[in-house]
Amino acid sequence: MLVNGKWTEDWQPVQAKDAKGGFVRQTSSFRNFVTPDGAPGPTGEGGFKAEAGRYHLYVALICPWACRTLMARKLKGLEDVISVSIVDPNLSDKGWRFGDYPGTIPDTVNHAEFMYELYVKADPTYTGRATVPVLWDKKTGTIVNNESADILRIFNTGFGDLANDAIDLYPEDLRAEIDTLNDWIYPNLNNGVYRTGFATTQVAYDEAFGQVFRTLDALEERLAGGGPFLLGERFTEADIRLFVTLIRFDAAYHGAFKCNLRRLADYKALSAYLYRVYGLPGVAETVNIDHIKHGYYSIKSLNPNGIVPLGPDLPGIYPVSVKEVTA
Ligand SMILES: N[C@@H](CCC(=O)N[C@@H](CS)C(=O)NCC(=O)O)C(=O)O
Structure with missing residues (x-):
């Protein structure tokens, strides 16, 4: 610094x-x-x-x-x-x-x-x-x-x-609801995965881990009963803020940050939502799973030898097969 x-x-x-x-x-x-x-x-x-x-x-x-x-x-x-x-x-x-x-x-x-x-x-x-x-x-x-x-x-x-x-990513009539979602999702999930990964005591880890998965469970329920986006038909900044965490979940947070109760792929509605947002024009160009994996797994305090895992297989986003990686 x-x-x-x-x-x-x-x-x-x-x-x-x-x-x-x-x-x-x-x-x-x-x-x-x-x-x-x-x-x-x-x-x-x-x-x-x-x-x-x-x-x-x-x-x-x-x-x-x-x-x-x-x-x-x-x-x-x-x-x-x-x-x-x-x-x-x-x-x-x-x-x-x-x-x-x-x-x-x-x-x-x-x-x-x-x-x-x-x-x-x-x-x-x-x-x-x-x-x-x-x-x-x-x-x-x-x-x-x-x-x-x-x-x-x-x-x-x-x-x-x-x-x-x-x-309009922050429409006037949805602002209050977007702010409420941001105030819930940021500490518990977006930053919650970091608090899990960088916790230096078991107590701090356990607490953050619980918040991450309680939030994912609640979001799964919300999207299963509604959608296609967090606030219904309109795509807003709340979706951007959720998507950037979900797209990193299985590739980095599950392993490097020890957020391993479930994979994102185990959540049906959240996975469908992830692919829906990924499929919006231009979004895939802002995602680089190779950078994500190399970045998080290069953090020495979490992964001293810097080995980057070959998986996971993210079909349609970052497909990996045994044949390819162990040839
Ligand atoms: N509040 C900032 C946080 C940005 C942030 O923490 N960025 C991290 C990367 S994920 C960083 O640059 N860290 C470098 C460092 O801590 O030295 C924002 O949301 O824009």
């Missing part, structure tokens, strides 16, 4: 611990909004007007928070408006790196080798982790926002006419 703008080698995947040994995620610190006229958004400063070619998105394909923003960029038709860089799937000694792993895209804007260089450029005295996603402003040379929940909303309405308005 960075301390006062200087990289410290003492990198730990666990961001902080609470009294019970539970994992606590760092809060994001750049919270400006891009808006159609450059007016300030709900937080931060103004001056970030929507313009084609002005903004750049830094992501990791292993990262569910970053992939939320990649999905929204696709679904809102912003690919020609916002450019992208993709880091290597495995964290280096100096954090996220723009390397040459297949599927990466170098930093063509700032020519950085490591993600932390961008944080130092934006704030020479920055203290904290150099996380992805980052929405970068090429014009003023700074970070607009590094909180994926905000970036989703920015991509939904902040780019005005430059974005596809056929899809």
Whole structure:
């Protein structure tokens, strides 16, 4: 992480611990909004007007928070408006790196080798982790926002006419329900799998594990009795936020994070939902199971020898057969 703008080698995947040994995620610190006229958004400063070619998105394909923003960029038709860089799937000694792993895209804007260089450029005295996603402003040379929940909303309405308005990820009449779902799904499932995987005591692990599977059970019931999406007919940001966790579940969380009571494939309605969202135009292009597997299984504290499992077989998404892998 960075301390006062200087990289410290003492990198730990666990961001902080609470009294019970539970994992606590760092809060994001750049919270400006891009808006159609450059007016300030709900937080931060103004001056970030929507313009084609002005903004750049830094992501990791292993990262569910970053992939939320990649999905929204696709679904809102912003690919020609916002450019992208993709880091290597495995964290280096100096954090996220723009390397040459297949599927990466170098930093063509700032020519950085490591993600932390961008944080130092934006704030020479920055203290904290150099996380992805980052929405970068090429014009003023700074970070607009590094909180994926905000970036989703920015991509939904902040780019005005430059974005596809056929899809509204946060429609006015569903906002209260979306907020309630987010407040339930984020701590218990999206971050719950991390709290399970990075728990450093049995008590913390047991608690997080229970929350993960109680939430999956409840979501299974909800989708079995409704759908096709979380709030019915309309696809919203709540679906993006759920999908990015579900798509990583069997490939990474089940094994690397010890979330192994059931596989996602054992949930009928949730599996059907996963394939439904995966099948939406553009979504499959934001999913890279190879990066996901290599990324999570390269976390040394969880998997010291770095062996990447050959399975699971994810038919239609990442098919694996014994014949192929042991030839
Ligand atoms: N609040 C952030 C969290 C982002 C986050 O934790 N990203 C992780 C990757 S999954 C990261 O970059 N970690 C690097 C580190 O902790 O040094 C968001 O949702 O945008």
